[in-house]
Amino acid sequence: MKPNWYSAWRAEAIKQLEAKNKRLEEEFRIGHWSRYDLSNGKLLFSKDGAINVITEIQIAGSTNVKAQNWLWAWANSNLPDSLLRDAKLVRFFGEKNGIDELAQAYVIDGDQLEVLGWELAAVTVRICDAVGAYRSPRGEGGALYYIFKTINWAS
Known part of the structure; x- marks a missing residue:
């Protein structure tokens, strides 16, 4: 179930993310760092042992190739509660607006x-x-999806 406006709203969200991620790629070279580390609610992007970019994150959810599904972070008991605040907001938005996939x-x-x-x-x-x-x-071909709350150069 979903309201009539949701499909267009979702399509606009995808366009907005594409523009935001393009800016992050251009400004911070996200996707080109040789290493990253999840630490205390932050993703730290580094190269040759030096941290270059620091992001504050929340976890949106994960995909599982074997199960062929998406699992919302708020429903995953293996994730730290401190990183689920925004996923819980999505669930509330979905409940409030009758959007089953949220x-x-x-x-x-x-x-x-x-x-x-x-x-x-x-x-x-x-x-x-x-x-x-x-x-x-x-592992096993799935992925974890993070959202960036903030992003900055390390120095």
């Missing part, structure tokens, strides 16, 4: 799982007014 723990899409992950990350970015999103590969 209010139910799992979203199933076997054909375009990575696309689904980016789309739901885009929705999270829009609802939570984040500055961008990042996809981190996980």
Whole structure:
């Protein structure tokens, strides 16, 4: 179930995320650092042992290739509660507006799982007014999707 306005609203969220991530790529070279580290609610991007970019993050959700689904971060008991605040806002938004894919723990899409992950990350970015999103590969072909609350050069 979803309201009539949601499809267009979701499409606009995807466009907005594409523009935001393009700016992050141009300004901070996100995606070109040789290493990153998740530490205390931050993603630290580094090269040759030197931290270059620091982001404050929240976790939107994850994809699982074997299960062919998206799991919202708020429904994943293995994640730290401090990184779920924004995902919980998405759930509230979904419940308030009758949008099942935001209010139910799992979203199933076997054909375009990575696309689904980016789309739901885009929705999270829009609802939570984040500055961008990042996809981190996980074992067995899945991925964890983060949203950036802030991003800055380390020095």
